[in-house]
Structure formats: C-alpha cells, structure tokens
Amino acid sequence: MGIRVLKGGMLTTVQDLGRTGYQSQGFSVSGVMDIRSFKIANLLLDNPENEAVLEFTLMGPSLEFTSETIIAITGGDFQPRVNKKPVKMYTALYMHKGDILDFAGCRTGSRGYIAFSSYLDIPVVMGSRSTNIKCGIGGFKGRRLKEDDYIGFRIKRRYLPFFLSRSLDLDEFDYDEVTLRVVMGPQTDVFTAAGIETFLNSEYTVTSEFDRMGCRLEGPFIAYKNTADIISDGIAFGSVQVPSHGKPIVLLSDRQTTGGYAKIATVISADLPKLAQCRTDNKVRFAAVTVEEAQQLLLDEVAEMNEFRRRIYKPCKEVLECRLVAKRLGKLFK
Amino acid sequence: MSEIKIYTAGDSSLLIEFEQKISPEINAQITAVVRLIKAQQIEGVTDMIPAFASLLINYDPRVISYAGLKSRLEKLLKLEISGEASAARIFEIPVCYGGEYGPDLQNIADHAGLSPEEVIRIHSGEDYLIYMLGFLPGFSYLGGLDERIHTPRLANPRIRIPAGSVGIGGSQTGIYPLDSPGGWQLLGMTPVKTYDPDREVPILFEAGDYIRFIPVSEAEYLDIKKQVDEGTYTCTIHQKEV
Numbered sequence: 125m126g127i128r129v130l131k132g133g134m135l136t137t138v139q140d141l142g143r144t145g146y147q148s149q150g151f152s153v154s155g156v157m158d159i160r161s162f163k164i165a166n167l168l169l170d171n172p173e174n175e176a177v178l179e180f181t182l183m184g185p186s187l188e189f190t191s192e193t194i195i196a197i198t199g200g201d202f203q204p205r206v207n208k209k210p211v212k213m214y215t216a217l218y219m220h221k222g223d224i225l226d227f228a229g230c231r232t233g234s235r236g237y238i239a240f241s242s243y244l245d246i247p248v249v250m251g252s253r254s255t256n257i258k259c260g261i262g263g264f265k266g267r268r269l270k271e272d273d274y275i276g277f278r279i280k281r282r283y284l285p286f287f288l289s290r291s292l293d294l295d296e297f298d299y300d301e302v303t304l305r306v307v308m309g310p311q312t313d314v315f316t317a318a319g320i321e322t323f324l325n326s327e328y329t330v331t332s333e334f335d336r337m338g339c340r341l342e343g344p345f346i347a348y349k350n351t352a353d354i355i356s357d358g359i360a361f362g363s364v365q366v367p368s369h370g371k372p373i374v375l376l377s378d379r380q381t382t383g384g385y386a387k388i389a390t391v392i393s394a395d396l397p398k399l400a401q402c403r404t405d406n407k408v409r410f411a412a413v414t415v416e417e418a419q420q421l422l423l424d425e426v427a428e429m430n431e432f433r434r435r436i437y438k439p440c441k442e443v444l445e446c447r448l449v450a451k452r453l454g455k456l457f458k
Numbered sequence: 459m460s461e462i463k464i465y466t467a468g469d470s471s472l473l474i475e476f477e478q479k480i481s482p483e484i485n486a487q488i489t490a491v492v493r494l495i496k497a498q499q500i501e502g503v504t505d506m507i508p509a510f511a512s513l514l515i516n517y518d519p520r521v522i523s524y525a526g527l528k529s530r531l532e533k534l535l536k537l538e539i540s541g542e543a544s545a546a547r548i549f550e551i552p553v554c555y556g557g558e559y560g561p562d563l564q565n566i567a568d569h570a571g572l573s574p575e576e577v578i579r580i581h582s583g584e585d586y587l588i589y590m591l592g593f594l595p596g597f598s599y600l601g602g603l604d605e606r607i608h609t610p611r612l613a614n615p616r617i618r619i620p621a622g623s624v625g626i627g628g629s630q631t632g633i634y635p636l637d638s639p640g641g642w643q644l645l646g647m648t649p650v651k652t653y654d655p656d657r658e659v660p661i662l663f664e665a666g667d668y669i670r671f672i673p674v675s676e677a678e679y680l681d682i683k684k685q686v687d688e689g690t691y692t693c694t695i696h697q698k699e700v
Contacts, residue, residue, distance in 0.1 A: 144504050148506055250655060259655070
C-alpha cells in the first residue's frame with residue numbers, strides 16, 4: 125500500500141518543516157519552500173502540522189496509488205487530474221487503488237504540495253523526513269523521486285469526518301509582481317544610505333538562478349560603504365545577502381548555514397511563500413516593516429489556520445442537496 | 459563583555475554580534491554564551507548557529523517575541539562569562555599521512571621548503587580550535603595552523619575529494635566530512651567518520667572543541683577503519699587543561 129512514481133516531474137522531493145537543531149554543526153535545514161501551502165495541505169487532512177508531504181516544482185509528478193487513501197493538493201495551480209479528469213486543489217480527495225494522479229501543467233505559482241492521510245513511510249533522519257539532496261540523506265533515499273520509485277504508507281487512514289466540507293479557497297499565485305516585506309538587518313549599516321534607498325525603492329527581477337537554496341535577483345546595484353564582505357556568520361531563512369556585485373540573493377530552504385556576505389535585510393515569514401511561488405522574470409519589490417509587525421502577521425496566520433480548521437470541521441451545506449450528495453457518495457462506494 | 463550588540467535577522471532569528479575579529483578569546487566567549495543559553499532552556503529557541511564572532515539564534519515568535527527574547531539575552535550577557543572556565547574537549551583524530559592518502563604532502567613540503575616528515579610533525583603538533591562549523595555538515599573551521607605550512611589552494615580544484623581527507627587551504631586546515639569537490643591540498647586521511655547521519659551523535663564536534671591529529675601507519679589506519687565500519691571505534695577525547 126502506497127504510491128508508485130510513474131514520472132518524477134522536474135524536482136519532486138519529500139519535505140516537512142526541516143531538520144532543525146543541527147545548524148550549529150553545519151547542517152542545512154532543508155524543508156518545504158512554501159510553508160503556508162504545506163500547512164494547509166496537512167490541515168485539510170487533520171494531519172500533524174509537521175507531517176511529510178511531496179513538494180514538486182514547475183512540472184508535477186505522475187503517481188499511481190496502490191491502495192486507498194485521502195490526499196490534498198495545494199500550492200500553485202498545477203491543474204491536477206485523477207485518471208485524466210480534472211480534480212480540485214485545496215480539497216480532500218479520496219483516491220482509490222489504481223488511480224493515477226498527474227498534472228496538466230503549472231498555470232500559476234511554481235511549487236505544489238501533496239499531503240497524504242496515510243502518511244508517507246519515510247524514515248526520520250536526525251529528527252526530520254526532509255530530503256537533503258546535497259548530503260544525500262532524508263526523504264526518499266536522499267534524492268529526488270524518479271520513475272519506478274515506490275513509497276509505502278505508515279498507516280491505514282481512509283476516513284475523515286466532515287469529508288465533504290474539506291475544501292478551502294485557493295491561494296492566488298497569479299501575479300507578475302510581488303512586494304516582499306522585510307525586516308532590516310542584521311548588517312544594514314554595511315550599506316550606504318543611498319544603497320538602502322535603492323534596495324527599498326527599486327524593482328528587481330527573479331532570474332533563472334532560483335532553486336531551493338536561494339533566489340538571485342537582477343536589478344539596480346545596492347551600494348555598500350567599504351566592502352560587502354563580513355566575518356562569516358549564521359544565515360536565517362529569507363536572509364537577503366548582497367555580495368560585492370551589489371545584487372540581492374534571498375536565501376531559502378536549502379541555504380548554507382553560514383556565509384560571508386553582508387545581509388541587508390530578511391524577508392518576513394509571512395511573505396516567504398510568495399517568493400517561493402515566484403517564477404523567472406517575476407518582479408520583486410521590497411518594503412520595510414518592523415519586527416513587531418512581522419511577528420504579529422505570524423500570529424494572525426495562526427488565527428487564520430484555526431479559522432480554516434473550524435471551517436472544514438462542520439457538516440457542509442451541500443449535504444442538503446440530495447443529488448449532489450448521492451453523486452459524491454457514489455464515488456466513495458465505487 | 460564589551461561591544462556586544464543584538465540585531466534583528468527577520469522575524470524568527472536574531473544575531474548577537476561580538477567584537478568583530480577572529481580570536482580564540484572571542485570564540486571562547488561565544489561558546490560560553492551558547493552553553494549558558496542551552497542551560498537556560500529558553501522556551502521558543504529552536505536552533506543556534508555560533509560563528510567566528512557572532513551567534514545567530516532562531517526562535518519561534520509564536521512562543522517568544524523579539525523584545526522578550528532580547529531582554530532575556532541582555533540579562534544573560536550581563537553575567538560574568540569567562541570563556542576559560544568552561545572545559546573544552548580535545549578530539550584525537552588518527553591520520554595516515556602521505557602516499558595515496560595524502561597525494562599533496564610532497565607539494566606542501568616543497569612549498570614550505572621542509573621534508574614531508576617535518577610537515578607531518580608540525581601539522582600533528584598542534585591542538586586546533588574549532589571556531590565554527592559550516593559549509594558542509596561537520597566541516598570545522600580550525601584556527602592555529604603553523605605559518606610554516608600555509609599552502610595555497612590547488613589551481614585546479616578536484617571534482618571529488620573523499621570523505622575523511624585532511625587538507626590545507628591557505629592558512630586553514632580541516633577534514634572533509636563527506637565526498638565533495640574542493641581545492642585544498644591533501645596531506646592525509648582519517649578513518650574516523652566526523653559525520654555519520656545514522657549515528658546517535660551524527661557530528662562529532664561542536665564549536666569550541668579542539669582537534670589533535672595523531673599520525674598513524676597504514677596498518678593502523680586499516681585497523682581503525684575496520685573498527686569504524688563495525689561501529690566499535692570511539693575517538694579518544696581529552697579534557698583541555700585550563
């Protein structure tokens with residue numbers, strides 16, 4: 125019982141919130157790029173907050189289900205299909221044995237997530253199921269998924285209460301421009317006042333050098349005082365480092381733990397998913413907020429997730445429409 | 459302690475900056491602060507990255523706010539922290555120098571104008587302080603390499619350097635924790651796995667520990683390697699005399 129990979133897609137890996145606690149020893153965190161989509165996928169299935177999912181990039185995988193389970197797909201609009209028929213995202217989907225899930229193409233965003241009610245049978249390495257490709261550990265054999273890989277499930281879990289209510293509004297990733305809010309620091313004083321002004325008032329372009337490690341941006345030169353080099357220090361998720369070429373690089377999930385370039389600012393947690401869903405040639409602007417504002421936005425998100433939980437945890441009004449119910453129930457009994 | 463500043467590094471991290479220079483004294487302060495924070499078990503602190511002259515602290519703002527964590531840290535930093543008082547560990551790392559294990563030993567000797575034996579004696583005659591770990595899992599930035607054997611990196615980096623290789627790159631020496639490309643000049647190899655994801659303690663060292671290289675013969679190397687593979691080998695660890 126599990127899933128068989130028919131096509132691996134461009135970059136499909138097992139991820140959770142990452143491998144924390146080992147950064148002091150040089151170990152990258154890994155973990156999902158878009159934490160919001162990840163959380164919603166697990167929430168739709170009442171999964172634990174940190175349950176491992178599949179993350180895929182630009183081109184989705186094709187999967188065959190070898191047993192029944194319930195899944196939820198979130199993130200960019202990849203136009204998922206089950207047995208070639210379109211299915212909804214941000215909705216709990218019942219998968220039958222033999223069903224084939226694939227994706228017609230990535231319409232918006234760049235990363236998608238699949239959560240499983242039966243939990244992927246992936247060993248925990250150093251506290252996490254996340255794939256760290258560079259070290260070849262975690263996830264499925266420490267690498268991306270490819271044809272003929274098979275991942276089992278840890279449990280049988282084919283029933284969820286209020287199944288018909290388990291649907292949320294899609295997050296919209298249909299944008300060409302995005303404003304990323306940042307908290308300034310830690311090395312803002314390495315840059316000139318004009319450099320900081322450039323950073324906060326210019327449009328930058330996402331280049332093709334955009335992977336799980338970081339996102340290189342092209343745009344106006346950010347001026348620094350003497351040198352942009354510092355004594356190497358620790359890097360946070362979302363650190364905006366500016367090497368001597370003066371163009372910002374935002375460091376993401378597979379970032380190195382330490383680095384020797386000055387960091388002008390850090391993208392706030394609430395906006396990192398927006399960057400994770402960007403594509404090459406998207407425009408990015410930066411806007412400074414205080415750390416208090418950024419932290420309040422995170423607390424707001426906790427409240428929003430609780431609201432989502434309430435929303436999917438009640439009988440849906442469609443239950444009153446007999447024909448619809450019959451249709452959906454019919455599928456379950458198929 | 460003077461010249462310590464706290465900066466925001468986004469909404470889930472903060473950076474404690476110490477005096478911006480690379481010295482064993484500053485490093486000892488940082489190690490002491492890390493131990494102190496660990497001992498305090500501050501709720502919400504998820505991870506710490508000590509570096510040469512700074513300490514990045516990751517925390518969960520849903521548990522503790524920036525202002526809350528900052529004020530707790532400021533109180534801690536006011537305490538009299540003596541880097542000397544905390545005991546450091548010295549790890550003995552057996553190294554088979556030269557030959558196929560250290561293909562660049564002759565290069566290093568030629569560059570220094572010394573014999574390979576002298577290079578080995580100098581390299582293994584020092585306890586190296588681990589300033590920080592980064593770049594690769596368990597990769598240690600070591601201080602204290604004798605100036606006589608400083609050697610420039612290879613003009614043409616190797617595509618694959620096997621795990622366990624001990625090399626010199628400029629003024630630094632270190633051990634490659636896993637197979638990786640690299641330009642350091644290799645003078646030997648250790649059978650000890652400094653990094654093993656399946657071990658209970660995946661990475662042997664922490665910042666603030668010391669490494670002492672112990673020259674071993676090829677026969678000893680192979681014997682230790684066998685023990686490592688069987689999981690029966692443990693590194694000899696000394697406490698550093700204060």
